[in-house]
Amino acid sequence: GAVVSQHPSRVICKSGTSVKIECRSLDFQATTMFWYRQFPKQSLMLMATSNEGSKATYEQGVEKDKFLINHASLTLSTLTVTSAHPEDSSFYICSARLAGWKETQYFGPGTRLLVL
Amino acid sequence: DAKTTQPPSMDCAEGRAANLPCNHSTISGNEYVYWYRQIHSQGPQYIIHGLKNNETNEMASLIITEDRKSSTLILPHATLRDTAVYYCIVRVADNNDMRFGAGTRLTVKP
Secondary structure, rough: OOOOOOOOOOEEOOOOOOOOEEEEEOOOOOEEEEEEEOOOOOOOEEEEEEEEEOOOOOOOOOOOOOOEEEEOOOOOEEEEOOOOOOHHHHHEEEEEEOOOOOOOOEEOOEEEEEEE | OOEEEOOOEEEOOOOOOEEEEEEOOOOOOOOEEEEEOOOOOOOOOOEEEEOOOOOOOOEEEEEOOOOOOOOOEEEEOOOHHEEEEEEEEEEOOOOOOOOOOOOOOEEEOO
16 A cells, blocks of 8 residues: 655644654655544544645634645645644644545654643 | 545454455545555555455555445455554545545454
């Protein structure tokens, strides 16, 4: 299957700082990428949909000024958590949509964020 | 997208077939059935998907009932590494997002 990577895999930061997470599709071009968040013992929750070259579409309840998404190329999307607080600590997962008749999404390995 | 219902947990003996059910009684004609799994602390892994015909790949088989209101994911010879949360999702193929329910936590036991 198609490969999606994320960097970093784990990050610890102080409250009030900003953290950038990268999501890359390694062997295919992804016109659409997605960002999910997963709290312990819960399912994945979609945060936003990111289309290359355009503004991201955020789900209800997700603050677009806090979670900045940039999708500058067909293989890279970034999520920046601005002024992070302890409640932002979570597992952030991106996925990329493989265009074609199967329209399958492939997921990255996730980034665990801990805000102290 | 149609809603799915899965049992919260299941156990399976190592080496035996694991049959994971999914109910999607409100599925519409253009919605596909997708299966993903998530091993602890990893991103979801694509397993298989189908529209109305049964599908098989190197990982699993997907059996969809004739009325398409339910499906079963079959792992033919479960191993300990198949212990994971399995998600059944139905969605229109060209819809943008994949939305996850609670899934089934499968535990494969020695």
